[in-house]
Amino acid sequence: MSFVIQVFNRSDRVIAEHKFTQKPVTIGRGFNNDLRLTDPHISAEHARIDLDANGQLYIQDLNSLNKTKDCFGGQVSRNIIKSGDDFYLANTRIRVLSLNHTVAPAIKLSALEPLAERLTSKKLTVFLFSLFLVGFVLLGYFNQFEKFELKKLFNPAVQLTLSVFMWPVFWSLLSRFFKHEARFFGHLNTLLLAIFTTQVISFVTYLLQFNALFTTAWWLDYIFSIPLVACTLYLSLYLFGLTDSRKRLFRSALFTLIFFTLSEISQGVNIRDFSPTPEYTSAFLPSHFLIRPALDSEDFIEQSESLYSAAQQTAKDE
Amino acid sequence: MNKLFIILMLFAVSISSRGQAETLSNTADSLLKTYQNSVFQVQLIETQSGKKSAIGSAFLIADNQVVTNFHVVSAWVHNPKLYHIEIIHQQHGIIKVSLQNFDVINDLAVLTADKNLSSRTFALADVLPDQGDKVFSIGNPHDYGMMVIPGTYNGITANSFYQRVNFTGSINPGMSGGPAINEAGHIIGVNVATAGNQMGFLVPLTHLQTLLKSTSVPLKHSALKGKIEQQLLASQNRFFGEILATQWQTSQLGRHQIVTELTPYVRCWGYSNSDKKDALFEASEVNCRSQEQIFINPKLRTGNIEIEYSYIKQDSLNSFQFSQLLKASFSGVAPGNAAGKTDVSNYHCQQDIITPPPEGYQKSLYCVRSYKKYPQLFDVLYLAVSHSSNNQDALLSHYTLAGVSQPNAKRFLRRFIEVVK
Known part of the structure; x- marks a missing residue:
């Protein structure tokens, strides 16, 4: 009867897998063993796996110094093995499996994979990053009203580039740690695309504010930015190698929640309940961005009536 | 911010020429002697600590009626439970007084003592001085003691809605609410503010006359807030x-x-x-x-x-x-x-x-x-x-x-x- 022994490292990853047909199989640090383990805590002759009279696999400790234990910590003298059982030889975990042990069903290749392939392209990085720098300079040019000097943008551009690169570096290190594919450019491209989307969203918000559709629009940002952050994380987790789509969904939702909760708290800490100056948005664009019909000034005056009672009410409540 | 009316918070140095000082000091000296029992320091005592939290000056206008600035006693007006008001009489010492009436717009307050103070009362002037006339301001600047400050009457401030009298003389913190008098010793205004450099301001006499006419019974604590609102409303309406x-x-x-x-x-x-x-x-x-x-x-x-x-x-x-x-x-x-x-x-x-x-x-x-x-x-x-x-x-x-x-x-x-x- 053949069987398989898997050897695990301390972070529960399989580091070796051996298939045996002969029996008995001896395990130990000595060179004469069938399965040799180099952990210094393992005795030269540590344990043995064999068939008993009924054709049942069993494991026997060979009076080792640090003993053989089952997965519950019970000491093994001579134990019957069921396929998939774990044993500890000193600190080293092994698993014994029969050849017909059922494996987890295959995971369907994700629909995200073609997207991930395209995202990981270096050409795309070159394109997106050029776009990013050009956009940075253009925004710098249009968002000021003093004499424009390109050189003044150099230091901010370097700082921004470095901070943008923190994201793929972070994911690559994480992937190295978990022995996954790094997909550095995939993560970089994801972030750049997210930044572009943010820019578009903030322009739309600004356009709405310019048209005086909102006096204060704190919630408008959330409507767009929460899904954006969640999507970015979802994609990044896929690139990182989290293949289980349910886990991915759950974790991206969880991290998004944590992110926004923390940022809310950090903002909430700074909010003062009284401000001697009014809070309002100040958004201006060239006049052809005006998409809303103007209000009659008389209506503006009449509408202001409600402000007095609202102010009186807050004064009373406080 | 309004730089002109920083209410009695500026420090100014009074410098007057010697010759002028001599002639004036005779009058000033006799005025202070005559009225020393009729000008008081006003103290706002914080009830918890028992110590003063604001000081000003005040003067006797009737047997038990004293005039000062609203801003001197404003803390009491907003929180009557936390403070009480006292005046210090040269002879009788500390006397408790209560607020009888006030004019928040013109920064005036009328206080009333429980007992008759039996001192000489100030009379209101019948005729206002001409521009350039000598007048005197009395008060207790910075708690250094009662002083007479000579100065010049310079008429009503220009371009002013809440009118003030220009008094060219040193008015300093602590003198708020003290009397400004002519050489005959009659009230021509009430010390109120300074803009520094001999630019003093007085509340014009007419506002004091109007307030005294409408003063009868002491104000109830519950009426204070409403009275301020009513005065502010009337003022902004005007x-x-x-x-x-x-x-x-x-x-x-x-x-x-x-x-x-x-x-x-x-x-x-x-x-x-x-x-x-x-x-x-x-x-x-x-x-x-x-x-x-x-x-x-x-x-x-x-x-x-x-x-x-x-x-x-x-x-x-x-x-x-x-x-x-x-x-x-x-x-x-x-x-x-x-x-x-x-x-x-x-x-x-x-x-x-x-x-x-x-x-x-x-x-x-x-x-x-x-x-x-x-x-x-x-x-x-x-x-x-x-x-x-x-x-x-x-x-x-x-x-x-x-x-x-x-x-x-x-x-x-x-x-x-x-x-x-």
């Missing part, structure tokens, strides 16, 4: 009644019609950036404000008005950069009066694109905050950008009104939008 009754004089700024000195009390100043050669736009500003404020408590001043314009014409900016300039100009607007959390609500604002000048658009912001203790009064703030359709120039117009009623604020807003085009 103020805005005058302003709204007149035809506003307009002038031109850029392509726009603006209104600047709507009353003589509102003074305007101008500025432009034409001296800045490297500026990419032209900006000219007109800032107008009324010089005076009403003191309600140390954190709340009211009763003033500010109007500001800024005309911006672009030279070599593109239309997006011009918009950024407008954005920067439009943000960070602040009220024209000081007010704290205990006094006012937060601002409530509305913002809209409203019917534009012939072409282009106008973006307007209107904000209102309510006075917590005086719910019929508001601070309002208006800010608008009239933007030409070719993105070439714009007018920013802005005003703040402090301590105004809803009907007056609304009438002012309508009038302002009509006139400023």
Whole structure:
């Protein structure tokens, strides 16, 4: 009867897998063993796996110094093995499996994979990053009203580039740690695309504010930015190698929640309940961005009536 | 901030020439001797600690009736439970007094003692001095003791709504509420404020006469808040009644019609950036404000008005950069009066694109905050950008009104939008 022994490292990853047909199989640090383990805590002759009279696999400790234990910590003298059982030889975990042990069903290749392939392209990085720098300079040019000097943008551009690169570096290190594919450019491209989307969203918000559709629009940002952050994380987790789509969904939702909760708290800490100056948005664009019909000034005056009672009410409540 | 009326917080040094001092000191000396038992130091005693938290001066006007400034006893008016008011009599020592009446607009208060003070009372002058006449101010500056300060009567302050008398002489903190008298020893005003450098201010006699006429029974604690509100309401009605009754004089700024000195009390100043050669736009500003404020408590001043314009014409900016300039100009607007959390609500604002000048658009912001203790009064703030359709120039117009009623604020807003085009 053949069987398989898997050897695990301390972070529960399989580091070796051996298939045996002969029996008995001896395990130990000595060179004469069938399965040799180099952990210094393992005795030269540590344990043995064999068939008993009924054709049942069993494991026997060979009076080792640090003993053989089952997965519950019970000491093994001579134990019957069921396929998939774990044993500890000193600190080293092994698993014994029969050849017909059922494996987890295959995971369907994700629909995200073609997207991930395209995202990981270096050409795309070159394109997106050029776009990013050009956009940075253009925004710098249009968002000021003093004499424009390109050189003044150099230091901010370097700082921004470095901070943008923190994201793929972070994911690559994480992937190295978990022995996954790094997909550095995939993560970089994801972030750049997210930044572009943010820019578009903030322009739309600004356009709405310019048209005086909102006096204060704190919630408008959330409507767009929460899904954006969640999507970015979802994609990044896929690139990182989290293949289980349910886990991915759950974790991206969880991290998004944590992110926004923390940022809310950090903002909430700074909010003062009284401000001697009014809070309002100040958004201006060239006049052809005006998409809303103007209000009659008389209506503006009449509408202001409600402000007095609202102010009186807050004064009373406080 | 209103620099002129920093109420008795400035330190000024009195320097008078020697020859003048000699003749004056004779009169001053005899005046102080005559009235030494009729001028007192007023102390506001904080009940918990039993120590004084504010001092001022006061003078005897009837057997048991004493006059001082409202601001000296204002802490008591706002929190009668936390304080009590005392005066220090040269002979009788500390005497407890209670508030009988006050005039928050003209900064006067009438106190009454439990017993007859049996001192010589001051008489009110029948005739006001002429400009240049010698007058004397008595008080206890900085708690250094009762002093007589000689000075000159210089008439009513120019361009002033809440009128004051110019007293050319040193008035210092602690003298607030002390009497200003002529050589005959008759009251011609009440010490109230200083702008430093021999610029002292007195409350005119007429306001004291009016207050004394309406003083009869002591005020109940529960009536204090209502009385302040009623006086503020009446005052702003008179103020805005005058302003709204007149035809506003307009002038031109850029392509726009603006209104600047709507009353003589509102003074305007101008500025432009034409001296800045490297500026990419032209900006000219007109800032107008009324010089005076009403003191309600140390954190709340009211009763003033500010109007500001800024005309911006672009030279070599593109239309997006011009918009950024407008954005920067439009943000960070602040009220024209000081007010704290205990006094006012937060601002409530509305913002809209409203019917534009012939072409282009106008973006307007209107904000209102309510006075917590005086719910019929508001601070309002208006800010608008009239933007030409070719993105070439714009007018920013802005005003703040402090301590105004809803009907007056609304009438002012309508009038302002009509006139400023």
